[in-house]
């Protein structure tokens with residue numbers, strides 16, 4: 001019979017491991033969930049008495065308030081977590097490799113491997129090991145080889161793939177009511193039994209018909225495929241936005257019209273200044289690398305174009321700002337509203353705002369930035385990384401971090417909306433207009449504001465996907 005899971009350990013207390021396993025703890029009071037991480041500061045933040053959690057995610061605090069100390073624990077004691085658990089999630093980071101073979105494309109599997117080796121070294125009883133991180137196809141095989149080569153006698157390991165599909169900003173609602181939970185296993189009696197154990201955990205709140213059981217390799221590839229197809233939709237709509245700008249068509253109307261086709265569907269068709277986030281680009285590059293390795297250059301080129309279109313969209317937007325402002329922004333002050341890669345998160349990884357600000361800096365503009373959630377230190381780190389050749393003092397001379405949208409817009413010549421925070425729609429635009437230099441421009445990179453309303457106030461408004 002399948003093992004009944006009573007103790008779960010999650011290695012990696014990041015954007016995925018934290019929310020995912022906190023929700024498992026909330027929904028399964030009979031299971032003890034311990035989330036471990038090597039990063040002391042991160043674990044301390046998860047344990048902070050006043051719930052100053054390391055990530056901002058709507059609804060997360062309530063979940064942690066209810067479960068923490070009851071059956072949810074955060075710790076840096078990785079070994080103890082491993083020893084006690086019957087099921088271990090590996091939810092560590094898998095960034096794009098920066099050097100060596102496959103640099104710039106392949107996933108860096110070092111963290112996955114280190115966590116796997118630790119499990120093999122420490123475990124004294126059998127475990128179900130679950131790949132939660134997004135990994136290249138067939139990583140589970142490497143994990144199994146490492147575990148089997150290093151395990152103690154009488155320790156048996158079953159490997160499952162259980163990729164995560166949550167989106168940041170909606171992680172908690174996504175986890176409460178997932179479209180599907182995907183579990184991949186070897187189609188052997190042991191594999192199927194391990195799969196049943198994990199299925200039982202999710203079945204505490206997810207309807208059984210939404211829990212899909214497939215083979216290991218399909219599961220791993222489905223995660224890359226889902227992200228690639230989602231990103232491809234955005235690159236497609238962004239490619240069309242360029243045609244709209246040149247022809248007089250309106251991208252919102254086009255998206256609406258095509259989205260009515262039930263085969264296409266209305267979601268994820270919002271033109272933007274380009275997609276960001278830690279995963280889309282990384283996972284597509286990973287797929288490109290996989291395709292190249294399999295000697296499928298046409299397939300690789302096809303997916304690579306999704307990322308190239310995204311880069312093009314960002315460049316195109318920066319250029320439109322410069323072109324519109326009489327071909328120069330030198331010495332001009334530009335207010336950038338939003339720094340996170342999307343609304344309702346403090347995450348800035350691969351955020352389009354970083355590229356825009358770097359472009360404005362290189363045109364010698366002054367930039368005021370405001371974001372409701374991103375911490376100041378993060379902005380400085382991201383901007384320094386984006387311009388490695390520019391001295392830090394120079395960056396700090398050109399960029400100012402502001403405490404409100406109003407402060408950022410004061411005395412500016414242009415406002416650039418880089419993130420679709422709801423509060424940017426609710427600012428007093430009349431007051432903003434009064435405080436700005438004229439002509440006052442608004443560049444809406446997120447189709448967020450009512451352009452007609454702003455034009456009536458006096459703004460010159462430029463919107464993605466409209467002439």
Ligand code: NAD
Pocket residue numbers: 011012013014015016017036037038039042078091092093094111112114115132133134135164165166167168278279
């Ligand atoms: P993250 O960087 O926020 O978190 C990873 C954590 O793992 C870090 O805190 C790090 O200290 C810890 N860690 C690394 N090696 C460790 C080790 N050997 N032992 C203990 N702790 C270790 O990353 P994330 O955003 O949570 O992403 C994790 C994985 O999930 C990635 O593979 C990513 O592709 C995937 N994913 C992310 C999202 C998302 O929205 N961010 C969604 C779905 C899937």
Ligand code: UGA
Pocket residue numbers: 134164165166167168169227230234267268269270271272273274275276277278279280341342343
């Ligand atoms: C994405 C996927 O949506 C998740 O299913 C997946 O689990 C996750 O990647 C992952 O593997 O990390 P996430 O990156 O958190 O989630 O957020 P999205 O909502 O997908 O947005 C990604 C980027 O695309 C953002 O910059 C967003 O502003 C942009 N976007 C999204 C658009 O420009 N237009 C849209 O219509 C939708």
